[in-house]
Structures are given as structure tokens and as C-alpha cells.
Amino acid sequence: MGLCLTLCHASLLLCVILILLPSPCFTQDSYISSRATFYGSPDCLGTPTGACGYKAYGSTINGGEVSGVSRLFRNGTGCGACYQVRCKSPKCCSEDGVKVVVTDHGEGDNTDFILSVRAYAKLALPGLAAELISYGVVDVEYKRIPCQYPGYNLMFKVHEHSRFPHYLALIAIYQAGVSEITAVELWQEEWQEWRCMRRAYGAVWDIPNPPEGALNLRFQVSGSKWVQLKSLIPSDWKAGATYDTAVQLD
Structure with a gap:
């Protein structure tokens, strides 16, 4: 090392190091x-x-x-x-x-x-x-x-390329556990239905003309379980902002 x-x-020494800790319940x-x-x-x-x-x-x-x-x-x-x-x-x-x-x-x-x-x-x-x-x-x-980030929940960050209010892209960060996010959707109040976000690339999910107002979001974990978050993203969301889900994935 x-x-x-x-x-x-020398600036490397100033970086905050997040330690990954093994989970006692992981059996692989x-x-x-x-x-x-x-x-x-x-x-x-x-x-x-x-x-x-x-x-x-x-x-x-x-x-x-x-x-x-x-x-x-x-x-x-x-x-x-x-x-x-x-x-x-x-x-x-x-x-x-x-x-x-x-x-x-x-x-x-x-x-x-x-x-x-x-x-x-x-x-x-x-x-x-x-x-x-x-x-x-x-x-x-x-x-x-499993990934573990002590003190951090799963968060959604508004990608820097987002343009309020016409284009929204999100990135999931501090994704702990071993679960994978396989789908992300936003609630469209006007049509009373969930709108799918597209996996643009990598971990980036996007949607043109997102719903107005505070955004209800849900995401699918490992192809089965859905986790729903009410008003996670405020109506005046901004590029670069990060929103805490208060969720820890398994």
C-alpha cells in the first residue's frame, strides 16, 4: 500500500473513507x-x-x-x-x-x-x-x-444534466445490502398511474416532462419487491440535490 x-x-489523505463492513447474515x-x-x-x-x-x-x-x-x-x-x-x-x-x-x-x-x-x-x-x-x-x-455505509441511507441524487421542470434524471447512491434496483417509477396524479423512468445508462434513470409538484417515487428491488416513497423529491427540485430515502436495503 x-x-x-x-x-x-497529498490531498488524497483528506478524502473521507467510507468503510465497507461484512454483514453477519450474508451466507455466500x-x-x-x-x-x-x-x-x-x-x-x-x-x-x-x-x-x-x-x-x-x-x-x-x-x-x-x-x-x-x-x-x-x-x-x-x-x-x-x-x-x-x-x-x-x-x-x-x-x-x-x-x-x-x-x-x-x-x-x-x-x-x-x-x-x-x-x-x-x-x-x-x-x-x-x-x-x-x-x-x-x-x-x-x-x-x-453486501455494501454497508455507516450513517448513510439509500439516497437519490438529481443528475447534473437534469433541467427543471422539463427533464429529470436520478442516480441511486449509497445502495447498501446486496439488493439491486431494477426499476424506478414516478406517480402521475393527473392520470392516476405510475410512469416508468428509463434506465438511461449505468445507474442513471431519467424521464422527460416529469409530473408537477412533489414527486412520489417507487423502485423495484431485485425484480420483485417494490419500495414506495411519498413526496421524496420536492416540487422545486434542483440539479445536484440529494434526497434521503430513510431506507436501508437488505
Whole structure:
């Protein structure tokens, strides 16, 4: 890990690190074999231009220990998922590896994970990050784990490209647990029906000409359970604003 701190700007130390904690009720024990590589960034963190649409949130979440994925991206459904990744060379790989959050999509040399430098370096035993980085690609094993963000509920952020009142785009952030959001809808009072939002890309959901007034929102979790939120988004919503759902996903 010392190598990454040497490469990163001093400002990196000022970042707020959100720690992912394993949940005692999660029972998946088996690991899946794969390969991982890394991408470069000036500060060793994630990138604010990732395919999930997280912007700055995607570069610093989990202390910058993030990853792009290939097949696990699943057309954006995999955005925000958390994985335990550990490399398989006993001489230079740590036993625990690293916990990462999916923030991007990427294709590598038969790799499932393209890690930030900070995350990749954490795969190594102390003092051996430079050697691991010199390999470029390593054999790994991984498993899905719950995300946990102490002190944070699931939130919906109004995407910066939203334009009041004609176009609304939302991003779900701090998506804890292992559940995935598979659909988002807004209540149209005039027609007495729910209007579907479109998955624009990654974790971004959008809709033209959204309903007027405070917005009732509901989202579907892992293709079955619906969670409904009354007046979550105020009538005078603004691009960049974040709204707390007071919900913790399983």
C-alpha cells in the first residue's frame, strides 16, 4: 500500500473513507476464479467519468477502492455492487484482499475487474504492491458481498444534466445490502398511474416532462419487491440535490 500513497497527491489523505463492513447474515462463502488488472489515475482513486454515471461520488466512494467490471456490469444493473476480491499468489497477495464498489464498465485481458490503483495495491502483502503492479494482470477470486455505509441511507441524487421542470434524471447512491434496483417509477396524479423512468445508462434513470409538484417515487428491488416513497423529491427540485430515502436495503 506504501507505493500507492507515494504515487498519490497529498490531498488524497483528506478524502473521507467510507468503510465497507461484512454483514453477519450474508451466507455466500464460495469464491469465483477470475483475473484482475488496474487503470491509472493521477490520485490512485476512481474516475469521475465512469459508465455508472456516479461522477465525483464514483471517484471517492469507499476511499477510492473501486472497480470497473466487464460481464458483472449487466447493462448497468451491477452498478453499486460490492465484491471481495483477493489475488492468488501466496508470495505477494494478502489473505483478505480488498472490498471494492462497482462504479464503471471496462473490458480487459479476460478480466472481470479493472481496479483503481489504490484497490489493486491493497491486494498485496505489505511492501509488495510494486511487485504486484509490475505483473499488470493477476489471477484472483471474488465473491459478492453486501455494501454497508455507516450513517448513510439509500439516497437519490438529481443528475447534473437534469433541467427543471422539463427533464429529470436520478442516480441511486449509497445502495447498501446486496439488493439491486431494477426499476424506478414516478406517480402521475393527473392520470392516476405510475410512469416508468428509463434506465438511461449505468445507474442513471431519467424521464422527460416529469409530473408537477412533489414527486412520489417507487423502485423495484431485485425484480420483485417494490419500495414506495411519498413526496421524496420536492416540487422545486434542483440539479445536484440529494434526497434521503430513510431506507436501508437488505
